[in-house]
Amino acid sequence: MKIIPARLLIGIVLGLVTGLVYGWIISPVEYINTAPDSLRSDYRTDYVLMVAQAYAVETDLVSVQKRLAALGPEPPSDAVVEAIQYAVEHNFSQTDIEALRQLALGLRSLPPPAAIGGP
Amino acid sequence: MSRSDWVSALIGVILGVALGLYYAWGVSPVEYTDTSPASLRSDFRSDYLALIAVAFDGTGDLERARARLALFPDVLPADTLAALAQQRLAQGRPGPEVSALARLASALSGNPAGTPGKTQTLASTRLATSTSTPTRFPTSTRRPQLTRIPTATPGSPFKLESEETVCDARLAEPLIQVRVLDASGNEVSGVEILVVWDTGQDQFFTGLKPELGEGYGDFTMTPGTTYTVQLAQADIPVTGIQSEECTDERGETFAGSWLLVFVQPEDRP
Numbered sequence: 001m002k003i004i005p006a007r008l009l010i011g012i013v014l015g016l017v018t019g020l021v022y023g024w025i026i027s028p029v030e031y032i033n034t035a036p037d038s039l040r041s042d043y044r045t046d047y048v049l050m051v052a053q054a055y056a057v058e059t060d061l062v063s064v065q066k067r068l069a070a071l072g073p074e075p076p077s078d079a080v081v082e083a084i085q086y087a088v089e090h091n092f093s094q095t096d097i098e099a100l101r102q103l104a105l106g107l108r109s110l111p112p113p114a115a116i117g118g119p
Numbered sequence: 120m121s122r123s124d125w126v127s128a129l130i131g132v133i134l135g136v137a138l139g140l141y142y143a144w145g146v147s148p149v150e151y152t153d154t155s156p157a158s159l160r161s162d163f164r165s166d167y168l169a170l171i172a173v174a175f176d177g178t179g180d181l182e183r184a185r186a187r188l189a190l191f192p193d194v195l196p197a198d199t200l201a202a203l204a205q206q207r208l209a210q211g212r213p214g215p216e217v218s219a220l221a222r223l224a225s226a227l228s229g230n231p232a233g234t235p236g237k238t239q240t241l242a243s244t245r246l247a248t249s250t251s252t253p254t255r256f257p258t259s260t261r262r263p264q265l266t267r268i269p270t271a272t273p274g275s276p277f278k279l280e281s282e283e284t285v286c287d288a289r290l291a292e293p294l295i296q297v298r299v300l301d302a303s304g305n306e307v308s309g310v311e312i313l314v315v316w317d318t319g320q321d322q323f324f325t326g327l328k329p330e331l332g333e334g335y336g337d338f339t340m341t342p343g344t345t346y347t348v349q350l351a352q353a354d355i356p357v358t359g360i361q362s363e364e365c366t367d368e369r370g371e372t373f374a375g376s377w378l379l380v381f382v383q384p385e386d387r388p
C-alpha cells in the first residue's frame with residue numbers, strides 16, 4: 001500500500017513534466033488569429049494613433065467608433081485616453097499627441113449612449 | 120518492478136496529463152495578451168493594413184507607413200495593398216479607403232524595398248521580433264522628410280488630353296486604359312474612374328498596378344459593348360468607347376484597347 005501511492009506520485013510528476021515540456025518547448029503556443037484587443041500597449045497606442053490620423057482626414061466619428069470597437073468592449077474614449085497617457089509617458093511628438101487629443105474631443109462631442117433597459 | 124507497479128505508474132502519468140490539461144484548459148486557459156499585429160486574424164489584418172493606408176493619407180509620412188507595414192513580415196507591401204484595394208473595391212468599401220490603399224501602394228512601389236529607411240530597419244529588426252520587452256513604436260519625434268505622393272487637387276477638374284485606340288496583341292483582353300496626370304505632368308494615383316454601359320456600371324482606381332505607373336488604371340471591356348468613362352473629378356464624360364478590331368502582323372484580328380489620358384489643368388488665379 002505504501003509503494004503504490006509512490007509509483008502513482010512518480011507517474012503524476014512524469015506526466016506533468018511531459019505535458020509542460022511538450023507545451024512549452026516542443027509545441028509552444030503560437031499566437032494566431034488574434035484580435036486587436038490583445039495587442040501590446042505600444043501597438044495598441046499606435047493603432048489608436050492611426051485612428052486619430054485617419055479621423056483628421058475623414059472626420060467621420062462612425063468610422064472611428066467602429067475601428068476603436070475592435071480594441072474591446074470599453075468605451076472608445078477610454079482607449080483614446082489610455083493612448084494619450086502612453087504617448088505622453090513615452091515622449092511622442094506634439095503632433096501625435098495633438099491628433100489623439102482632437103480624437104478625444106471628437107468622441108466627447110458625441111451624445112452619451114442610451115441606457116439599456118430601465119423603466 | 121512488478122506488473123502492478125507499472126500499472127500504478129501508468130495511471131499516475133494519465134492522471135498527471137489529465138491534471139495538466141484541466142489546469143491549462145479549465146483553470147487557467149491561454150489568454151492572448153501582448154500580441155503583435157502580425158498575429159491578427161486575416162480580417163483584422165486587412166482592416167489594420169487599410170488603417171495604415173488611411174493614416175498615411177492624412178500624414179504623408181511614408182517612412183512611418185513603412186515601419187508599420189514592416190510589422191507584417193510576410194507581407195509584400197505594394198502588392199498586398201494593391202490586391203487589398205481591389206478586393207475592397209469589389210466589396211463596395213468606401214472609395215476614400217480604396218484610394219488611400221492605392222496611393223500607399225504607389226508610394227511604396229516608387230521607393231524600392233531594397234533601400235529601406237532607418238525607421239523600417241528599426242521596426243523590422245526590433246519591433247517585429249520583440250515579444251517581451253515593450254518597445255515604443257517609432258514616432259515622428261525623429262520623423263524623416265515627408266515624401267508627398269501627387270494627389271488630385273480638389274477643385275481642379277481633370278480634362279481629357281487624348282484618346283486613342285491601342286492595337287497591342289500582347290494584351291490578353293481589350294482594356295480601357297486610363298492615365299491621369301497632374302498639372303506638372305506627374306502621375307496621380309487613387310483617382311476614381313466610373314465606367315458605365317448599357318446594363319451596368321463599375322469603378323476602378325489609378326495606382327492599383329503601380330508597376331505600370333502610379334497614374335495608371337485599366338478596365339476590361341467586353342467586345343461589342345459601348346462604354347462611357349468619367350473621372351470622379353472630371354466634368355465631362357468620355358462617351359462611345361468601344362473595342363475596335365485590330366489586325367496583327369500575321370493578318371489575324373483581335374479586339375483592340377483604348378488609352379485615355381487625363382490631365383489636371385493649372386489653376387488660374
